[in-house]
Amino acid sequence: MKHKNRSQLLDRQTRAFTTGTVELINDQWIFFDEETDEASMLEYYIDQEIEVLRFNSWEKGQLLEEGQINLPYGIVALENSASIRIKKNLVFSLEMLLDDLNDDAFIQFITSLNTAHFSIYDCIYCHNHLSFLQKSGRREGVNFLMFDNMDGICAVQHHFRYNEKNQDRFEFTLNTGKRFIIEKLP
Known part of the structure; x- marks a missing residue:
């Protein structure tokens, strides 16, 4: 099995992502975890893999500074109340x-x-x-x-x-x- 196939199996695991929404508050992006209702600074996740819900499908990318995401087709800016999923790290x-x-x-x-x-x-x-x-x-x-x-x-x-x-x-x-x-x- 190639490393890519292992990654795909891990990606299909339940609870592989933390899902929530983002809001721009006082010029800072805040992530609200939908499961726990906890808020955290989105900047903690810079350079991590995330997915953003766009046009009713999840698009995979990398979180950049100032609420931007590097998607396969280019860089897009987050919008208020956008739904995102942040890939969890394994122990x-x-x-x-x-x-x-x-x-x-x-x-x-x-x-x-x-x-x-x-x-x-x-x-x-x-x-x-x-x-x-x-x-x-x-x-x-x-x-x-x-x-x-x-x-x-x-x-x-x-x-x-x-x-x-x-x-x-x-x-x-x-x-x-x-x-x-x-x-x-x-």
Whole structure:
């Protein structure tokens, strides 16, 4: 799987974006999160990927200074009360872990998480033991992840053994007591 395909799978995750509206107040652009009603300065998101709702479709671009967006066809200015989506960032240690997974393990992990009604963007904690190990030679251990989708909690243990053949085992435990295991054998 190419990196682009992985990115597309991540983009299709629920809760991958924070959605809201923007308003120009006292010469400053303010972003109002529609889920939490919290306000924040739009300048905090400069140079990040955002999407703006234009002509009933979301257009992807990069936020520039002074309320401008660099879209594929040119730079446009935001309008008061414009709807935008700001791409959420993954927890850094989780991002590193996902990069280390082979394509099969990556797909199995993401789809299993989605089956339990969690998004990769629901991650609130990730201890990536794999990142502390050297890239060459035998590597084995356990990574610990916690997800919160506002309706429930999911704890994931990722047992890995990487040598001549890679072995990944994901143990999911939900706050309801439901548990399931996904294992990728060599």
